[in-house]
Amino acid sequence: MTQSPSRTLSGPGLYRRMAGASIVAQLRYPGTFVIQAIGNFVTTLLSFFGIWSLFHRFGSIAGWDIGTVAVLYGLVNVAFAVAETLGRGFEVFGGEYVRTGSFDRLLLRPRSTLLLLLGHELRLRPIGRFLQGLFVLAAGLWLAPHVQWSAALVLPWAIAGGAAMFLGVLIGQAALCFITVEGLEVVNVLTYGGVEAGQYPLTMFGRWLRRFITFVLPLAAVCYYPTLFSLAHPDPLGMPTWVGALSPAAGFAFLGVMILAWNRAVAGYVSSGS
Amino acid sequence: MNLRPYLTAFGLQWKIGLRYRIAVVAGLVAQMWFGAVTLMAYASVYHAAPDVQAPLSLRQAMTYTWIQQSFFTLLPLGCLPAIGDAARTGAIVYDLLRPVDMWNWWLSASLARLLGNAVPRAVLLACLAGPLAMLVGLGAWSLAGPASLISAALALVSIILGALLSATIVMWWNILTARTLSPLGSYAVGTPLAVLLSGMLLPLPLYPDWIRPFLLAQPFAGITDIPIRIYLGTPIPGGAATGLGLQIFWLAALTLLGRLWMRRTVNRLEVQGA
Numbered sequence: 001m002t003q004s005p006s007r008t009l010s011g012p013g014l015y016r017r018m019a020g021a022s023i024v025a026q027l028r029y030p031g032t033f034v035i036q037a038i039g040n041f042v043t044t045l046l047s048f049f050g051i052w053s054l055f056h057r058f059g060s061i062a063g064w065d066i067g068t069v070a071v072l073y074g075l076v077n078v079a080f081a082v083a084e085t086l087g088r089g090f091e092v093f094g095g096e097y098v099r100t101g102s103f104d105r106l107l108l109r110p111r112s113t114l115l116l117l118l119g120h121e122l123r124l125r126p127i128g129r130f131l132q133g134l135f136v137l138a139a140g141l142w143l144a145p146h147v148q149w150s151a152a153l154v155l156p157w158a159i160a161g162g163a164a165m166f167l168g169v170l171i172g173q174a175a176l177c178f179i180t181v182e183g184l185e186v187v188n189v190l191t192y193g194g195v196e197a198g199q200y201p202l203t204m205f206g207r208w209l210r211r212f213i214t215f216v217l218p219l220a221a222v223c224y225y226p227t228l229f230s231l232a233h234p235d236p237l238g239m240p241t242w243v244g245a246l247s248p249a250a251g252f253a254f255l256g257v258m259i260l261a262w263n264r265a266v267a268g269y270v271s272s273g274s
Numbered sequence: 275m276n277l278r279p280y281l282t283a284f285g286l287q288w289k290i291g292l293r294y295r296i297a298v299v300a301g302l303v304a305q306m307w308f309g310a311v312t313l314m315a316y317a318s319v320y321h322a323a324p325d326v327q328a329p330l331s332l333r334q335a336m337t338y339t340w341i342q343q344s345f346f347t348l349l350p351l352g353c354l355p356a357i358g359d360a361a362r363t364g365a366i367v368y369d370l371l372r373p374v375d376m377w378n379w380w381l382s383a384s385l386a387r388l389l390g391n392a393v394p395r396a397v398l399l400a401c402l403a404g405p406l407a408m409l410v411g412l413g414a415w416s417l418a419g420p421a422s423l424i425s426a427a428l429a430l431v432s433i434i435l436g437a438l439l440s441a442t443i444v445m446w447w448n449i450l451t452a453r454t455l456s457p458l459g460s461y462a463v464g465t466p467l468a469v470l471l472s473g474m475l476l477p478l479p480l481y482p483d484w485i486r487p488f489l490l491a492q493p494f495a496g497i498t499d500i501p502i503r504i505y506l507g508t509p510i511p512g513g514a515a516t517g518l519g520l521q522i523f524w525l526a527a528l529t530l531l532g533r534l535w536m537r538r539t540v541n542r543l544e545v546q547g548a
Contacts, residue, residue, distance in 0.1 A: 039462035050476035062318035185300040204318040
């Protein structure tokens with residue numbers, strides 16, 4: 001007795017199924033969902049109020065106008081919200097899959113482990129951060145001088161690159177769990193800490209940190225340079241402006257490297273025995 | 275009054291806080307990172323606007339940030355995890371049956387949890403940000419000493435009041451958890467409030483002038499902001515006495531109202547399960 005081929009799902013079809021189930025599950029408690037989404041929105045909006053207060057007191061953010069800073073801030077938050085929505089399975093990977101041994105079950109399924117973990121949960125809660133980021137981004141574009149029409153193409157491209165980069169961080173964190181079992185909170189330095197660092201212009205940081213968020217974690221490539229390009233703002237550090245139109249590709253390159261690392265880690269996986 | 279049960283509750287949670295040594299190190303790395311990013315941002319904001327007379331000097335803002343980072347786990351971010359679990363499983367009824375004053379019982383556990391998390395981190399971070407930073411030549415970025423011996427002594431009194439105040443606010447989250455039977459609401463409300471209103475996000479003295487009196491007068495300022503102001507010797511309207519007075523006022527008010535609220539909640543508590 002063979003199953004008819006129409007009953008096997010393609011990869012994208014399977015993902016749609018899993019994502020749909022996850023959304024239905026989260027909306028089962030609408031009150032909790034609304035409170036969490038509002039909490040998320042308010043938290044992130046308040047953090048922009050902090051930056052605005054600095055601007056208000058000092059007249060500029062280290063020589064940058066509030067519009068440019070708002071665009072940076074919106075960009076990094078929207079990108080991170082997308083990654084948070086997609087990558088929940090990687091965030092909880094250590095505790096829920098490696099420690100319990102239930103990763104073995106995923107290995108038995110004839111689909112990529114990455115796809116199955118993406119389908120772990122399509123998290124709706126970051127919608128608060130997402131909307132708030134879009135809101136600040138729009139305000140920034142309205143306030144900033146010299147907004148280029150090309151921004152309509154470059155900013156979505158930068159958001160995609162940024163989301164790919166943060167997703168790469170989450171996948172790398174999950175790959176580390178094969179060694180550490182429990183998730184390492186230190187990785188929060190790259191996710192939440194990355195958002196924190198990405199919302200300020202690159203020039204504000206010391207050289208070691210600038211190098212780190214340019215060459216190790218390509219944060220500047222997905223936030224800072226695309227923003228400069230969209231606003232036709234010359235780079236005080238001397239990089240030509242057109243770099244910003246291409247640099248978001250670095251986010252995808254980072255994701256690619258992390259996927260390679262993941263595949264190597266999975267190949268060396270030894271179950272805890274379940 | 276027999277103090278032993280309260281001391282036992284305190285001792286138990288204190289030990290839980292100390293148990294996770296790796297978490298302490300991970301937290302330390304994260305706090306150093308956030309501290310460094312924030313410090314560089316402040317430094318470049320201050321340097322770009324040398325004429326602005328800010329209520330805190332750059333050195334004071336840096337010290338403020340370090341102390342704030344080291345006491346991050348002292349903030350009332352949500353309910354006591356043990357009470358969150360108890361509310362969900364219904365085990366909360368055991369607490370109701372104990373022949374102890376429930377407010378003091380939960381309060382001593384909450385206070386111990388906060389201190390068990392915060393004290394080791396604060397000591398380590400103070401060593402790293404203070405003497406060690408001096409030794410490696412980062413003196414300008416380090417934690418500055420107290421303004422005087424008197425202000426150091428007053429700040430010590432003030433931080434003890436601050437810890438008590440924080441535990442009292444955690445009690446409010448505990449009651450909220452007992453009422454809603456889920457810890458999620460307390461985190462959704464508690465975390466944004468605590469992070470913004472305690473001065474974690476931006477030192478309270480740096481917010482726009484019109485909002486500063488309100489920020490000083492609200493209860494969250496008593497946790498870390500008032501102790502830090504006393505430590506730095508920055509003026510509080512009316513001097514250190516106002517600061518300590520505000521802390522004592524909020525401690526008394528939140529305890530009285532909280533006990534009232536707790537009695538009402540316990541009287542009509544409906545618990546699921548056995």
